[in-house]
Amino acid sequence: xxxxxxxxxxxxxxxxxxxxxxxxxxxxxxxxxxxxxxxxxxxxxxxxxxxxxxxxxxxxxxxxxxxxxxxxxxxxxxxxxxxxxxxxxxxxxxxxxxxxxxxxxxxxxxxxxxxxxxxxxxxxxxxxxxxxxxxxxxxxxxxxxxxxxxxxxxxxxxxxxxxxxxxxxxxxxxxxxxxxxxxxxxxxxxxxxxxxxxxxxxxxxxxxxxxxxxxxxxxxxxxx
Amino acid sequence: xxxxxxxxxxxxxxxxxxxxxxxxxxxxxxxxxxxxxxxxxxxxxxxxxxxxxxxxxxxxxxxxxxxxxxxxxxxxxxxxxxxxxxxxxxxxxxxxxxxxxxxxxxxxxxxxxxxxxxxxxxxxxxxxxxxxxxxxxxxxxxxxxxxxxxxxxxxxxxxxxxxxxxxxxxxxxxxxxxxxxxxxxxxxxxxxxxxxxxxxxxxxxxxxxxxxxxxxxxxxxxxxxxxxxxxxxxxxxxxxxxxxxxxxxxxxxxxxxxxxxxxxxxxxxxxxxxxxxxxxxxxxxxxxxxxxxxxxxxxxxxxxxxxxxxxxxxxxxxxxxxxxxxxxxxxxxxxxxxxxxxxxxxxxxxxxxxxxxxxxxxxxxxxxxxxxxxxxxxxxxxxxxxxxxxxxxxxxxxxxxxxxxxxxxxxxxxxxxxxxxxxxxxxxxxxxxxxxxxxxxxxxxxxxxxxxxxxxxxxxxxxxxxxxxxxxxxxxxxxxxxxxxxxxxxxxxxxxxxxxxxxxxxxxxxxxxxxxxxxxxxxxxxxxxxxxxxxxxxxxxxxxxxxxxxxxxxxxxxxxxxxxxxxxxxxxxxxxxxxxxxxxxxxxxxxxxxxxxxxxxxxxxxxxxxxxxxxxxxxxxxxxxx
Numbered sequence: 001x002x003x004x005x006x007x008x009x010x011x012x013x014x015x016x017x018x019x020x021x022x023x024x025x026x027x028x029x030x031x032x033x034x035x036x037x038x039x040x041x042x043x044x045x046x047x048x049x050x051x052x053x054x055x056x057x058x059x060x061x062x063x064x065x066x067x068x069x070x071x072x073x074x075x076x077x078x079x080x081x082x083x084x085x086x087x088x089x090x091x092x093x094x095x096x097x098x099x100x101x102x103x104x105x106x107x108x109x110x111x112x113x114x115x116x117x118x119x120x121x122x123x124x125x126x127x128x129x130x131x132x133x134x135x136x137x138x139x140x141x142x143x144x145x146x147x148x149x150x151x152x153x154x155x156x157x158x159x160x161x162x163x164x165x166x167x168x169x170x171x172x173x174x175x176x177x178x179x180x181x182x183x184x185x186x187x188x189x190x191x192x193x194x195x196x197x198x199x200x201x202x203x204x205x206x207x208x209x210x211x212x213x214x215x216x217x218x219x220x221x222x223x224x
Numbered sequence: 225x226x227x228x229x230x231x232x233x234x235x236x237x238x239x240x241x242x243x244x245x246x247x248x249x250x251x252x253x254x255x256x257x258x259x260x261x262x263x264x265x266x267x268x269x270x271x272x273x274x275x276x277x278x279x280x281x282x283x284x285x286x287x288x289x290x291x292x293x294x295x296x297x298x299x300x301x302x303x304x305x306x307x308x309x310x311x312x313x314x315x316x317x318x319x320x321x322x323x324x325x326x327x328x329x330x331x332x333x334x335x336x337x338x339x340x341x342x343x344x345x346x347x348x349x350x351x352x353x354x355x356x357x358x359x360x361x362x363x364x365x366x367x368x369x370x371x372x373x374x375x376x377x378x379x380x381x382x383x384x385x386x387x388x389x390x391x392x393x394x395x396x397x398x399x400x401x402x403x404x405x406x407x408x409x410x411x412x413x414x415x416x417x418x419x420x421x422x423x424x425x426x427x428x429x430x431x432x433x434x435x436x437x438x439x440x441x442x443x444x445x446x447x448x449x450x451x452x453x454x455x456x457x458x459x460x461x462x463x464x465x466x467x468x469x470x471x472x473x474x475x476x477x478x479x480x481x482x483x484x485x486x487x488x489x490x491x492x493x494x495x496x497x498x499x500x501x502x503x504x505x506x507x508x509x510x511x512x513x514x515x516x517x518x519x520x521x522x523x524x525x526x527x528x529x530x531x532x533x534x535x536x537x538x539x540x541x542x543x544x545x546x547x548x549x550x551x552x553x554x555x556x557x558x559x560x561x562x563x564x565x566x567x568x569x570x571x572x573x574x575x576x577x578x579x580x581x582x583x584x585x586x587x588x589x590x591x592x593x594x595x596x597x598x599x600x601x602x603x604x605x606x607x608x609x610x611x612x613x614x615x616x617x618x619x620x621x622x623x624x625x626x627x628x629x630x631x632x633x634x635x636x637x638x639x640x641x642x643x644x645x646x647x648x649x650x651x652x653x654x655x656x657x658x659x660x661x662x663x664x665x666x667x668x669x670x671x672x673x674x675x676x677x678x679x680x681x682x683x684x685x686x687x688x689x690x691x692x693x694x695x696x697x698x699x700x701x702x703x704x705x706x707x708x709x710x711x712x713x714x715x716x717x718x719x720x721x722x723x724x725x726x727x728x729x730x731x732x733x734x735x736x737x738x739x740x741x742x743x744x745x746x747x748x749x750x751x752x753x754x755x756x757x758x759x760x761x762x763x764x765x766x767x768x769x770x771x772x773x774x775x776x777x778x779x780x781x782x783x784x785x786x787x788x789x790x791x792x793x794x795x796x797x798x799x800x801x802x803x804x805x806x807x808x809x810x811x812x813x814x815x816x817x818x819x820x821x822x823x824x825x826x827x828x829x830x831x832x833x834x835x836x837x838x839x840x841x842x843x844x845x846x847x848x849x850x
């Protein structure tokens with residue numbers, strides 16, 4: 001029986017539910033699967049786990065799955081449907097570990113073929129779409145957390161901070177999600193997050209906040 | 225532990241233990257100094273011959289000078305008429321020869337015995353008195369003899385690299401051939417006993433030995449040795465306590481010797497600390513226990529020589545087993561440099577730490593013998609030896625075959641110590657061991673062909689490639705892929721029994737292949753064009769895996785919008801500078817378009833690697849090609 005329950009539990013996590021659009025207000029778009037373009041969302045549309053929902057200013061969307069679970073994405077936000085699920089803490093830890101795998105530097109000593117490509121230049125020009133979508137995703141992740149999908153929110157935020165580097169420079173946003181990690185009792189992970197944020201802390205007040213957070217977690221670890 | 229040659233003494237080595245040597249001849253020449261110092265007699269003390277056969281050891285010795293005589297005179301002459309006569313009793317003791325055998329149960333333990341032949345003879349003069357016209361007094365001699373065999377057992381145990389223990393009997397079995405001496409009082413006193421022995425190597429240069437005859441005596445010796453002229457010089461001193469003699473320490477025996485692998489020479493002086501005054505009353509009262517060393521023995525100078533008659537090198541290490549752990553895949557060259565294809569176990573047969581050089585030769589892939597890393601093996605211990613190999617590119621690898629691999633163990637000797645052979649499967653150049661990480665070896669093949677393809681294509685599409693300075697790599701991938709898949713077909717592995725991977729040139733010339741072939745071929749083209757690639761290995765529970773590619777666009781995460789507005793289509797990987805770079809998945813078995821191949825691969829990668837935590841669970845493996 002335990003095994004069966006485990007299988008059911010895992011299945012629910014791995015295969016997020018499809019959602020039906022209950023209500024749409026303003027400009028709401030969906031980026032289907034791996035398509036490049038977005039399309040407008042209408043009431044009654046079916047959204048799958050690979051879809052990304054994007055709302056503009058003064059817009060919102062109300063979704064509901066077949067079990068009656070509903071979610072409202074407020075204005076100027078974006079969220080992947082696959083994040084609208086309750087993850088277990090273990091899955092979150094697994095996902096965070098996977099993130100570490102992706103950051104392991106490759107042991108490459110190959111010299112780039114400069115004869116063909118020349119010295120690689122770095123892009124200075126900002127991308128409006130990318131920056132806006134990144135911020136919308138952070139906004140969406142916050143709403144995930146507020147709706148009780150804390151683990152999904154953390155994962156979505158981490159992904160966004162990395163794929164949309166401009167969002168990772170917002171101290172307040174970074175601290176918000178690092179606090180969520182701390183509140184879940186993931187002490188070492190939260191200290192790691194606070195240490196990463198310290199690289200973008202500019203003011204003394206920000207540095208003091210981080211210092212206090214780290215000290216607090218350390219005290220907790222020592223007491224335990 | 226101080227000398228490779230046998231100890232030519234059953235007295236201290238009844239177990240007949242031997243460390244090494246095949247055939248060996250020994251001789252001891254000695255000078256006997258009488259107590260007055262006026263008489264020196266020289267004689268051959270001992271000649272011996274020995275032979276070691278595998279674990280068996282045989283020994284024979286002839287001991288012409290192992291003898292002692294006593295003459296007891298009755299006193300004044302008796303004179304009758306004109307006849308006079310005197311009486312004396314002569315007692316001769318001699319050890320004629322000895323035989324020994326021992327068996328080694330391993331390098332740590334041996335068991336053996338020795339048997340020696342003794343003769344005792346007693347000649348007693350008696351008067352013959354004839355009464356007649358003239359009384360005549362004559363003497364005649366009455367002779368009695370005792371001939372017997374003495375057999376003892378002994379064992380030797382090497383407790384550690386530095387300590388050897390010996391245990392042996394004394395006078396355990398005595399077998400009389402005939403009767404006894406007419407006066408049993410003068411027979412050798414052969415008390416049964418036990419002898420404990422300890423040899424200890426205190427350091428590389430200092431050794432100690434101790435023999436304790438529980439009933440009556442002990443011997444303690446200390447030796448210092450050093451190496452010179454390819455041999456060892458050993459200097460030391462023995463002291464002996466014997467209950468039958470005085471003072472408490474009654475013998476001092478300084479010794480110096482030189483030994484090499486072929487011979488040894490030693491000079492010893494046996495010095496009795498109490499003067500030898502031949503008190504025959506003592507002899508008549510106590511007798512003797514030992515023919516050579518007793519209270520009546522004189523000081524001796526002994527010159528010992530040992531010669532190895534056979535120049536056969538004593539094996540220092542031997543194979544216990546060798547297992548071929550990996551078949552040979554000729555294309556996976558570096559794998560066999562980095563990982564052993566065979567692992568063996570070798571035993572150090574000596575009591576020293578030795579360096580063992582494992583060497584192998586596989587005629588089908590090697591041009592010469594291949595040396596693998598040297599292994600240090602502790603004394604009398606077993607060590608693991610790994611055999612690596614180099615794959616010659618001058619051989620023909622068109623057909624699979626089984627070859628006889630030769631495995632050799634070398635030490636410092638010019639000839640090998642041990643040798644064994646094992647069959648090894650040599651696959652064809654296109655065979656693959658199924659590890660996706662090893663597909664990279666196929667990428668490196670026919671690089672010239674890939675270079676030609678890449679150069680030609682990029683030249684033809686240079687304007688498209690150079691249209692955006694940031695997208696040179698990405699655009700190159702696009703045009704190379706579009707050109708690569710033209711007229712390309714998918715067909716599954718033609719050889720079902722074994723993994724078969726085509727070289728890039730073969731795939732492009734045949735216009736097709738399976739996922740391994742196509743990924744290898746396109747990776748080869750990209751790598752030659754300076755674009756980093758990685759294999760993505762999607763494992764499934766049914767054992768059927770799929771391989772496609774991840775390709776480094778060289779773009780950083782801020783530049784993603786240049787190639788896509790869907791962040792699920794790329795994967796960030798950190799480079800050596802700690803910067804994220806955008807890698808895109810690409811399906812090489814989908815020939816419709818670059819975009820559709822990218823989408824298809826991205827969807828699979830996102831689902832299996834990211835959403836299902838495939839990277840963390842080991843279901844999806846990324847192997848860089850470099």
